[in-house]
Amino acid sequence: MTQDESLIEKIQARDVEALAEYIAVHRDQLSGFVRSITGEHLLAVTELDDLIQEVSATAISGLSTAPLDQYSPMQWLQQIARRRVVDAHRFHFDAKIRDFGRQKSIHAAASPGGNDESDGGLERLLAASMTSPSAAVSRDIRMHRMSEAIASLSEEQQAAIRLRYVDGLPTKSIAEKLGKTDVAIRVLLSRSMRELEKRLDDVRPSR
The missing domain is CATH 1.10.10.10 (Winged helix-like DNA-binding domain superfamily/Winged helix DNA-binding domain)
Incomplete structure (x- = not known):
């Protein structure tokens, strides 16, 4: 049995230490995946290492209920990563988008010939x-x-x-x-x- 197979077997048995070791062994792979789905505009305001740390913490805390009967550990980690990236994008940009929309509404209301909000x-x-x-x-x-x-x-x-x-x-x-x-x-x-x-x-x- 390979090291990976041994770790996966332990992870499926809900072994937190095995999961932590698995993440450490596959950190480069996980980092590459997170970078590929993040985008430069988000990486400009957050650190890749912080996202990886959040993914790791979420995985470790949620191991007891992880759907490991449906996904491999890496597939599950990638699912968590996608959610973390979406959350980070909302945290950093949604407020800005809403504020930008409000500014446009105020400007349109103050300008008799303003364009429609959907423009x-x-x-x-x-x-x-x-x-x-x-x-x-x-x-x-x-x-x-x-x-x-x-x-x-x-x-x-x-x-x-x-x-x-x-x-x-x-x-x-x-x-x-x-x-x-x-x-x-x-x-x-x-x-x-x-x-x-x-x-x-x-x-x-x-x-």
């Missing part, structure tokens, strides 16, 4: 989530570029992004609407966001 909604949401306070002066430029970048995506990519980031639908619901699997939608969204980040690289806020 540029997707561009504003995504620009806000990728914009740091220090880059506020360039927000209009980024929004213009964001609009161009979104227009360059396929209709399917645009639909998925709008359903996820404007309507706030979970990926399973988006999959049902677009006739795809949940996994396919997750891949589509991830690829689309990477394309947007790449197209906006020259106006990315500095760290």
Whole structure:
């Protein structure tokens, strides 16, 4: 029996020490996975090591109820990592997005000829989530570029992004609407966001 097989067997028996050792042995693999799903805009405001530490702590505290009959230890850790990344994104960016929306509403109310609230909604949401306070002066430029970048995506990519980031639908619901699997939608969204980040690289806020 290999070391991995021995550790997995102990983990399935709910051995916390075996799980801690497994995480240590596979730390590079787990770190690579977390980095691949995090995105540079989030890594600009949080440390990768902190995310790994949170994943490890969550796994260790939740080992007693982990669905290890359905997933391998690594698959389970990756599920936890996805949730941690989503939580981190909400913590760092949701308040900014809401505040940005309120500022626009106030501006629109004060301007008789203001645009409708839905005008540029997707561009504003995504620009806000990728914009740091220090880059506020360039927000209009980024929004213009964001609009161009979104227009360059396929209709399917645009639909998925709008359903996820404007309507706030979970990926399973988006999959049902677009006739795809949940996994396919997750891949589509991830690829689309990477394309947007790449197209906006020259106006990315500095760290």
